[in-house]
Amino acid sequence: MSDSRVLFDGPSGRVAVSFPFDLDALIADWDRLRVPMARHLPDAFARDEWAYLITFLESSQLLRVFTETFGTRADPGAKPVPVAALFQPLSSLAVWLPNNVSLLGPLTTILLSLTGAPLRLKGGSKSEDLTAAFLDFAREHLPADGPLARHLDAAVRHEVFDRSDPRNAAFAAEAALRIVFGSDEAVAAVEALPHPTGSTTVSFRDRRSEAWLDPEALDETVLRTLLAVFAVYGQAGCTSPRRVVLLGSDEEGARQLAGDLAATWPSVVKRSPAPHESSSAILGAQWARALGWSSVRAPGNAAVFAAGSLDCEEFDVPLGLSIVAASEEQAIDSLPANIQTIGHALSVSRGDALPARLAARGVERFVPLARMHHFGPVWDGIEFWRRSFRRIEVGR
């Protein structure tokens, strides 16, 4: 089956990973796709999303997935070292993509294509499917006889149907690994479908993220980074900050930050808001005030920022961000049950105690603000990409 074998030196020794293609050539094809991508923006994609994909496809970024998972790439010409484990792609993968318009679909598809495993993708039936749009673009612009085009044709299938369609069962019946993006209900429905003995389900459900800031660390760069991260998906992104926590500050500090964010918005987000976005911000500002927050709108009613106490009831509009001041204890105590990422800008070293405490509360990622949306082979704390391979122990 395999066309190439790549060696890595990791913590448990040398491993060999098999692929049904020339891995370096495939990665090079992904990298080359960036050239036409830089010239054409398909209608389905927002500019920020397309730019993120272009960066994601850079060859060193893709190779990093392997080094993070398996270790340092071994020099095939060097003295042979016994292989301690073999990794082979699973017989097939099935992915239920998010129903929202989400970049997670194309990103997951790219990463899983690197495993060489046959891949079946179910697109969201209720919304524009970015994965289909991306695959169409790739197939149109890749050299037809290149390894990536051949692999996409032979091993990657994308279909759109709803959750009641019998193809759901067909997907589940064949897949050695099922990856589901969805609500708890959707995940349970997929898990309940008949599936091969020994196969696995990995699920990515509704998660929330926050930004934690030290007042001392607040400068223009942090403000702009926070806005840039937030503006991509607003409250609809699982890695977007739904709340900003200003550690060790007070409500006046939170109000000041809300005002600063609103004032800085136009210099970070250049595009004018669509009327429905402005309408939504107006609603958010009033809703927040009704609930006891102090709200301020960005120019053009492009977004709304609301400062309040931990006791204030939440409001939820797409480009609405709440800001609270809290001690570290209060911030930890008020974390939602489905917390995923905390993006931080902290000036004081809090040592290793804080990440450990956050981990105990279910936080999967504690990363600098700028990396909140960074997608990789480990997501929600799950090594989904590594689990797309079977590991065969080799003893001597």
Added chain:
Amino acid sequence: MSTLLDLPPFGPRDDARFLAEMNALTLRHRSGCEAYLRITEGMEPATRREELPFLHVGLFKRMALSTELADVRPGRVLESSSTSGQGASQVRLDAKSSALQARSSRAILADFIGPERRPLLVLDASASLRRRGGMSARIAAAMSLEPFSEGMHFLLGDAADPASLDWNRVLELARVHGSLLVYGFTWILWQAWVEGRPAEVERALAGTRVHFVHSGGWKKLEAASVHRDRFDRELLRGLAPGSKVVDYYGLVEQVGIVYPLCESGFRHVPVWAEVLVRDAASLACIEGEPGLLQLMNVLALGAPYHSVLTEDLGRLVPGACPCGRGSRRFELLGRVPRAEVRGCANV
């Protein structure tokens, strides 16, 4: 109690009186509704109608807003039909406001369909009337026509099934009465009455004067390529002269105020109401260009829905209207287009 309601709905306007009554309402709701007080904190009484504060229509889907004052006797909750997929709006009615709102809708509708009473045929099920605790927008709209009815007849056996229309009842009424009034949601009127109408009924209605009144919007029919001209033509086929189709625009958040489409294609603002158009980004009031409709009226005493910023697009049209109903008029252009939600959360 507003004295504007004593005036002809589309006669000369008294803008100063309207502004004074709206300011009084704003003060009233600030004193009785804590949420409204917070939202309007720091606002001074308006010196021009453009300064009158508004509540965003979306608040009524998310909060139960009411004004707690001694003279407010709470009544039923009126619910919208939730066509946007964002949940239903809920408006708490009260006895005094309901009386004013009934007078208002009667005065407006009489200007379009005449005051005489005739059998009212409602494309809904009578079971809808008996819903506990609340009232749907559909039923409220039908009930607003009660002053024009000589007997109300609910024609659907199942409110959700246009095919359950009782044509025998229609035949009986058509054979006895020379004039009928029919109300239904726009898409139900098409599916139940036009698509389901038997030839026998069409023959029985020939020569009958029928006024069709409908509301609810065109989204479903536009998806099926049924536009207004065809809709009206099919409804009126074979009927007596003087038959007409009246399409009105109204919101539960402005209950009592309806905006029928006039013969010249515009919607007129009664003297106890007002319409502004605002640019979404700047909230500046604009005339002649599309923007968000802000709808106001002096009838809402029991909850702060006297001034509402909608997510409907409209355009004020200056100048006298050929229909003769005065110069305060607008065009309704549809809902604000929404983009799909982008992001991975909560799917």
